[in-house]
Amino acid sequence: xxxxxxxxxxxxxxxxxxxxxxxxxxxxxxxxxxxxxxxxxxxxxxxxxxxxxxxxxxxxxxxxxxxxxxxxxxxxxxxxxxxxxxxxxxxxxxxxxxxxxxxxxxxxxxxxxxxxxxxxxxxxxxxxxxxxxxxxxxxxxxxxxxxxxxxxxxxxxxxxxxxxxxxxxxxxxxxxxxxxxxxxxxxxxxxxxxxxxxxxxxxxxxxxxxxxxxxxxxxxxxxxxxxxxxxxxxxxxxxxxxxxxxxxxxxxxxxxxxxxxxxxxxxxxxxxxxxxxxxxxxxxxxxxxxxxxxxxxxxxxxxxxxxxxxxxxxxxxxxxxxxxxxxxxxxxxxxxxxxxxxxxxxxxxxxxxxxxxxxxxxxxxxxxxxxxxxxxxxxxxxxxxxxxxxxxxxxxxxxxxxxxxxxxxxxxxxxxxxxxxxxxxxx
Amino acid sequence: xxxxxxxxxxxxxxxxxxxxxxxxxxxxxxxxxxxxxxxxxxxxxxxxxxxxxxxxxxxxxxxxxxxxxxxxxxxxxxxxxxxxxxxxxxxxxxxxxxxxxxxxxxxxxxxxxxxxxxxxxxxxxxxxxxxxxxxxxxxxxxxxxxxxxxxxxxxxxxxxxxxxxxxxxxxxxxxxxxxxxxxxxxxxxxxxxxxxxxxxxxxxxxxxxxxxxxxxxxxxxxxxxxxxxxxxxxxxxxxxxxxxxxxxxxxxxxxxxxxxxxxxxxxxxxxxxxxxxxxxxxxxxxxxxxxxxxxxxxxxxxxxxxxxxxxxxxxxxxxxxxxxxxxxxxxxxxxxxxxxxxxxxxxxxxxxxxxxxxxxxxxxxxxxxxxxxxxxxxxxxxxxxxxxxxxxxxxxxxxxxxxxxxxxxxxxxxxxxxxxxxxxxxx
Numbered sequence: 001x002x003x004x005x006x007x008x009x010x011x012x013x014x015x016x017x018x019x020x021x022x023x024x025x026x027x028x029x030x031x032x033x034x035x036x037x038x039x040x041x042x043x044x045x046x047x048x049x050x051x052x053x054x055x056x057x058x059x060x061x062x063x064x065x066x067x068x069x070x071x072x073x074x075x076x077x078x079x080x081x082x083x084x085x086x087x088x089x090x091x092x093x094x095x096x097x098x099x100x101x102x103x104x105x106x107x108x109x110x111x112x113x114x115x116x117x118x119x120x121x122x123x124x125x126x127x128x129x130x131x132x133x134x135x136x137x138x139x140x141x142x143x144x145x146x147x148x149x150x151x152x153x154x155x156x157x158x159x160x161x162x163x164x165x166x167x168x169x170x171x172x173x174x175x176x177x178x179x180x181x182x183x184x185x186x187x188x189x190x191x192x193x194x195x196x197x198x199x200x201x202x203x204x205x206x207x208x209x210x211x212x213x214x215x216x217x218x219x220x221x222x223x224x225x226x227x228x229x230x231x232x233x234x235x236x237x238x239x240x241x242x243x244x245x246x247x248x249x250x251x252x253x254x255x256x257x258x259x260x261x262x263x264x265x266x267x268x269x270x271x272x273x274x275x276x277x278x279x280x281x282x283x284x285x286x287x288x289x290x291x292x293x294x295x296x297x298x299x300x301x302x303x304x305x306x307x308x309x310x311x312x313x314x315x316x317x318x319x320x321x322x323x324x325x326x327x328x329x330x331x332x333x334x335x336x337x338x339x340x341x342x343x344x345x346x347x348x349x350x351x352x353x354x355x356x357x358x359x360x361x362x363x364x365x366x367x368x369x370x371x372x373x374x375x376x377x378x379x380x381x382x383x384x385x386x387x388x389x390x391x392x393x394x395x396x397x398x399x400x401x402x403x404x405x406x407x408x409x410x411x412x413x414x415x416x417x418x419x420x421x422x423x424x425x426x427x
Numbered sequence: 428x429x430x431x432x433x434x435x436x437x438x439x440x441x442x443x444x445x446x447x448x449x450x451x452x453x454x455x456x457x458x459x460x461x462x463x464x465x466x467x468x469x470x471x472x473x474x475x476x477x478x479x480x481x482x483x484x485x486x487x488x489x490x491x492x493x494x495x496x497x498x499x500x501x502x503x504x505x506x507x508x509x510x511x512x513x514x515x516x517x518x519x520x521x522x523x524x525x526x527x528x529x530x531x532x533x534x535x536x537x538x539x540x541x542x543x544x545x546x547x548x549x550x551x552x553x554x555x556x557x558x559x560x561x562x563x564x565x566x567x568x569x570x571x572x573x574x575x576x577x578x579x580x581x582x583x584x585x586x587x588x589x590x591x592x593x594x595x596x597x598x599x600x601x602x603x604x605x606x607x608x609x610x611x612x613x614x615x616x617x618x619x620x621x622x623x624x625x626x627x628x629x630x631x632x633x634x635x636x637x638x639x640x641x642x643x644x645x646x647x648x649x650x651x652x653x654x655x656x657x658x659x660x661x662x663x664x665x666x667x668x669x670x671x672x673x674x675x676x677x678x679x680x681x682x683x684x685x686x687x688x689x690x691x692x693x694x695x696x697x698x699x700x701x702x703x704x705x706x707x708x709x710x711x712x713x714x715x716x717x718x719x720x721x722x723x724x725x726x727x728x729x730x731x732x733x734x735x736x737x738x739x740x741x742x743x744x745x746x747x748x749x750x751x752x753x754x755x756x757x758x759x760x761x762x763x764x765x766x767x768x769x770x771x772x773x774x775x776x777x778x779x780x781x782x783x784x785x786x787x788x789x790x791x792x793x794x795x796x797x798x799x800x801x802x803x804x805x806x807x808x809x810x811x812x813x814x815x816x817x818x819x820x821x822x823x824x825x826x827x828x829x830x831x832x833x834x835x836x837x838x839x840x841x842x843x844x845x846x847x848x849x850x851x852x853x854x
Contacts, residue, residue, distance in 0.1 A: 002577050002579065042844075058487035058488065059843075060841040060845075061485065063843050064840075067617040068617065071616040131845055132845060132846055143507075146468070150525070189499070193429070397832070398825055401824055402821070413487075413819065413821050413822075416467075416468065416492060417468045417469075418486060418490070418558055418562070
């Protein structure tokens with residue numbers, strides 16, 4: 001991997017998402033050598049992927065080059081690689097570009113879509129965890145509409161205009177809302193020869209409310225907003241299968257749809273090599289103590305979505321979201337420094353800053369620890385928080401410009417099929 | 428293709444580039460049915476492709492959705508399709524989505540890269556005529572640098588950092604300049620563990636000057652600018668072959684390079700079906716009269732790069748650039764209206780508005796019909812003209828913002844490998 005030997009201890013971080021980035025920031029300008037490994041050369045701001053998928057933002061504005069973030073940091077090395085295996089007994093990583101020894105290892109690989117073992121759904125449904133996947137959804141939506149106006153077969157046309165989103169968490173809700181806004185403002189103008197009323201947006205949730213992690217008020221209000229935007233919400237319905245044509249469920253309801261977006265679950269993106277007792281099979285998460293240290297290892301840490309830090313308050317670990325990831329990443333850096341320089345480590349205490357979701361124009365729900373509100377003001381807060389959290393001035397400015405433009409013009413302009421998804425899929 | 432029958436004559440336009448778009452604009456709001464067919468659902472602003480390839484602009488900001496441009500026009504139909512064949516005797520097109528009859532046909536298919544029959548070069552060199560191709564170049568450049576820092580083999584590393592651009596026209600010159608700016612301002616910071624002085628940018632031109640179509644002064648000054656930026660200019664050198672490893676030429680000079688960008692020629696993007704006597708084999712262009720009408724056909728026109736309208740002043744037809752395309756597209760629309768509504772047609776007179784090329788920050792060359800100038804002011808003129816020519820307020824604003832940002836920060840931020848080119852190529 002061509003990383004020079006150094007007299008400083010080497011800390012290797014796998015993953016440049018929220019957790020990995022926070023850890024890397026916390027370790028910069030110290031007497032350390034830091035190596036950050038990621039399979040992409042950029043950080044992805046995942047909370048806005050749904051806007052890329054629905055033509056509201058260009059992908060480049062929610063990505064930030066990892067090298068740029070650290071290019072003024074000494075003793076910092078970035079490597080574009082896939083990590084294949086950890087060899088804890090040798091303190092070594094195997095990667096697609098060679099092996100690397102570490103003194104301290106931070107696993108921040110994040111999460112991937114959880115299909116709960118259903119191979120059909122995995123094969124035919126769309127995921128939305130990365131920029132290329134979001135661009136695939138963008139292409140597919142637009143390609144479906146182009147195809148819909150060619151057919152006179154009503155069943156076929158309906159299937160092309162029928163969107164099924166499985167999972168009523170923030171991803172599913174935000175995507176459903178954004179699709180509903182496309183249906184309202186953009187598609188009728190772009191496809192005057194189609195009757196856009198035939199377009200159906202179905203949001204399927206296995207339990208009895210959407211946005212389960214938020215307050216009852218937020219959930220109710222989000223449901224209300226979505227219904228007003230014309231989204232069909234199916235609660236207490238469980239998707240059993242999808243063969244590329246028809247979604248079958250545990251009730252008599254089935255959906256003939258060309259586009260199914262699976263937002264019903266995530267699981268840790270595991271790396272091979274850790275002892276079985278460290279891994280929670282079901283969620284593919286790594287068990288860590290309150291210092292983010294992987295149990296039974298002395299110099300391996302896990303932070304963010306991949307880590308399960310269970311406590312009395314959070315028996316299943318913290319939610320797989322940006323906030324716990326950032327906070328854990330920041331603390332693990334401090335604790336590694338404390339360990340190396342013999343000062344006192346601190347246990348993790350999750351500071352819940354609240355959560356929020358946007359449904360559409362002037363419609364969002366926000367749960368702060370002491371205040372819960374919905375509507376226009378919540379929408380402004382949502383925008384402000386997301387804009388502020390993006391990395392880089394240029395990205396902030398371009399996202400802001402897009403949002404102002406969309407707001408004034410009721411438009412989303414990046415409805416471009418840069419790479420065909422359908423041809424790609426068939427190839 | 429599901430285009431309704433209409434009592435109005437049907438004009439079909441193949442291609443939504445500069446020429447096709449101008450023709451479509453000229454035909455809107457008339458007693459006509461207009462069908463625009465393109466293989467992309469967007470118009471590409473080709474003059475800025477090189478900035479996408481070098482991480483200066485996001486692809487979405489130089490593309491504009493074709494449906495949006497015409498979504499308030501009645502009797503206008505867009506279809507995403509490849510045209511396979513023209514059947515002039517039946518007034519019919521064969522396309523990837525079915526057949527379509529036309530009353531009047533405008534061929535505006537533009538041009539494609541001309542490899543002059545060299546299959547090796549076609550296989551191994553990069554082209555830059557479309558957005559996906561430009562994104563491939565962007566990925567390849569960055570992937571090469573990631574790979575270069577992994578190897579200790581100096582030959583390999585040099586090949587990964589050696590860029591050969593074949594063709595000293597505006598495309599080659601602008602790309603060489605943009606690469607040189609990456610070399611100067613961005614790559615040394617992003618890759619501190621590489622000695623960026625090893626990066627070589629070679630611009631190869633078969634004749635004795637670059638920017639052959641421009642004035643001697645522009646050519647000299649552009650050469651001067653490029654040399655100051657560190658570009659190696661090879662004049663009177665002809666590339667004979669490239670096997671993916673080494674570029675061989677008609678002299679003893681050869682280049683070991685992983686990246687060769689072929690900007691040495693374009694040819695018309697022909698559609699099958701026209702009689703042999705209408706086609707100039709060598710350049711793959713269609714012979715048209717001064718009304719843009721294809722010779723020997725009554726209702727078929729060709730405009731832009733694909734059309735060769737030869738005159739005493741332009742024995743080989745007009746240059747394959749935006750200006751003749753736009754002017755021909757605009758006039759052909761008027762002439763078709765004149766024909767259908769029995770008014771007088773006008774012959775085409777090319778109004779040469781001049782030409783320009785940018786080499787880098789504060790460095791451009793401009794030839795106006797009555798005034799030729801180079802340097803900072805030329806650079807401002809270049810930027811203003813290009814910004815003004817982009818379609819859509821949002822695109823203008825985002826490109827402007829990127830340029831201001833780059834100017835102030837000496838940076839180009841979209842250096843993202845969204846899709847790997849190397850893996851894709853191998854797949």
